[in-house]
Amino acid sequence: MPPFLPRSFYARDSLAVAPDLLGALIVRNGVVLRITEVEAYRWPGDTACHARHGRTERNAALWGPPGTAYVYLCYGIHHMLNLVTGAEGEAQAVLVRACEPVTGLAAIRRRRGGGDGPALLTGPGKVGAALDLDLSFSGRRLYERGLLEVRRGEPPVHVLAGPRVGIAYAEPAHRRMPWRFAAAGTPWVSLRRRLRAMSVSVRPTPSGA
DNA sequence: TCTACGATCTTT
């Protein structure tokens, strides 16, 4: 099994961490996923971020130390996985929006009641379901042995960047920020149609180096 | 307390 992404990997701006996370592996109870799509959020200066109303009981983990998880419930149904970045006391995180299954695909299908092709892990709610997450995962450290681990993986050659999804409530300027990143050339990406407007760029830094 | 609504997904 590849080494953990160290705590220091996360102790940077979420904007730098987000693209570097593409290709990394999420390990959870026999299931291994490769991250293919992420979004960066950070406060201040981003009204799409959950920290926009300050520190609350719900978003407490978002302000926690880098390299920990922030899981929240969306639409009363979906458990969304964020990886906390920056320094402790800041409110920054990277949302995992899509993954490619590496191992444990059978367990994931069972969990979801069978069926499905490439749409299996495209979308943050589906990722949360595949990893069987709940709110108790908030605050867990991801850089050491545990129920949820993140390890080094093969980075994609090219990265797509574009505006984030599902943040209509944010200020227009923040809505337009190209803080959504996806590995180019894989089917493991959500809302493919909106990817067409994205610009192709070369990956800035190697993952976990 | 009450109410509106969400970093979504599925079905119609």
Place this chain on the structure above:
DNA sequence: AAGATCGTAGAT
């Protein structure tokens, strides 16, 4: 185009 489904935040 809209329902599922429920915890949170802001208002009362």
